[in-house]
Amino acid sequence: MGSPRMTLQTQLVLRALLEDPAKQRYGLELCELAGLPSGTIYPILARLEQVGWVDSTWEDPAVHEEAGRPRRRFYQITQDGAERARDALARAYQARKQPLPGWAARPASDGGVS
Amino acid sequence: MNDRRRLAPRQDTRPCPTSSLSGLLAVVRTHHPDADLSPLQHAYNEAAIWHAGQTRHSGDPFITHCVAVAAIVADIGMPPAVVCAALLHDIEDTPCPPGRITERFGQTTVDLISAVRTTRLDEIPPSALKLGNAPKPLQPTREEAVLAIRLADRLHNMRTITFVPPTRQHRVARETLELVTPLAKAAGLTDVGRELHDLSSAVLRPATSTLAMTPPLLTVLTLLLPATQRARWREEWHAELRTLTTRGARTRFTARILLSAPRLTLTLRHPIRGRRW
Numbered sequence: 496m497g498s499p500r501m502t503l504q505t506q507l508v509l510r511a512l513l514e515d516p517a518k519q520r521y522g523l524e525l526c527e528l529a530g531l532p533s534g535t536i537y538p539i540l541a542r543l544e545q546v547g548w549v550d551s552t553w554e555d556p557a558v559h560e561e562a563g564r565p566r567r568r569f570y571q572i573t574q575d576g577a578e579r580a581r582d583a584l585a586r587a588y589q590a591r592k593q594p595l596p597g598w599a600a601r602p603a604s605d606g607g608v609s
Numbered sequence: 610m611n612d613r614r615r616l617a618p619r620q621d622t623r624p625c626p627t628s629s630l631s632g633l634l635a636v637v638r639t640h641h642p643d644a645d646l647s648p649l650q651h652a653y654n655e656a657a658i659w660h661a662g663q664t665r666h667s668g669d670p671f672i673t674h675c676v677a678v679a680a681i682v683a684d685i686g687m688p689p690a691v692v693c694a695a696l697l698h699d700i701e702d703t704p705c706p707p708g709r710i711t712e713r714f715g716q717t718t719v720d721l722i723s724a725v726r727t728t729r730l731d732e733i734p735p736s737a738l739k740l741g742n743a744p745k746p747l748q749p750t751r752e753e754a755v756l757a758i759r760l761a762d763r764l765h766n767m768r769t770i771t772f773v774p775p776t777r778q779h780r781v782a783r784e785t786l787e788l789v790t791p792l793a794k795a796a797g798l799t800d801v802g803r804e805l806h807d808l809s810s811a812v813l814r815p816a817t818s819t820l821a822m823t824p825p826l827l828t829v830l831t832l833l834l835p836a837t838q839r840a841r842w843r844e845e846w847h848a849e850l851r852t853l854t855t856r857g858a859r860t861r862f863t864a865r866i867l868l869s870a871p872r873l874t875l876t877l878r879h880p881i882r883g884r885r886w
Binding site for chain 1: 774775776777778779780782783813814841842844845847848849851852853861862864865866867868869872873875876877880
């Protein structure tokens, strides 16, 4: 199983999912958490699901029937996915710390190394 | 949902049992040509008096429900005494003094009405019921009569469920599908069972059973996706769209999905195998 390309948007989605890894989130909720439009979220979620980082299930009938709306699709980060995502996010973060060739390194005051 | 098939004719096509007493009497007469129909006339008058001023969620006078339920009961082939009880099945929700019905319609009718109100459907043994292919004219047992009225009551409620608040719609539909529909089928009332099934499924699975409710654009969009995945994404997006309250938000949602559809299609059609995408 491969890894998704860690674009900025993918990182945002992963961060949103990792905020509370035990919680199931639906698409629009993730849009808000990640601050991304709906169109961006779904391809990313589909990819994350393909590589096994994310699981998706339909909402429990009792809940959506009580609320009187169609069932939602819920996404949750898998245990393996959470580990690999944290790892990938950390690497992406480090990569951003590296100056691009020909560019000066960021001053230490800009975020610093924690 | 209103366009689904019905057991009794639709109100707008011709005068029919669901809307008028004369229609109801005609149905009873087809099954019981020699019966005395005057108790039905009295039961109708009684129901009309006591339900006067009450309305359904649809805004219709409540008496329309009594007549509709009685018509379904009559259509099953139940004898006039049971049709009578069907007309009066909600009379206990009115200020009608309890003794009045006993006096006018007898203890049997009153007992039947109480049984209709108190019997739990999940306590009726399905093996005890043979309504569908019983010899006519029907001589139903008490349990069969109770079931006929309860089924008719539910069927008419399901036909008019659009007017009920959504939360309740789902609860009623779920119960109808899981409990009432199997009973109707077990009792041999195939048409009633099928209509109950169709009506409740339509409430429970709006995305798949009433495709028309999904904006056509979203449906067309899903055609780009692999065939096996279309239903899932259509249903998922439909559910999200339904929670958006403003037209603008819905348009933006759809537009964004539209713009990203090629991307999603690529993602779904070309899974990565150990390489980056």
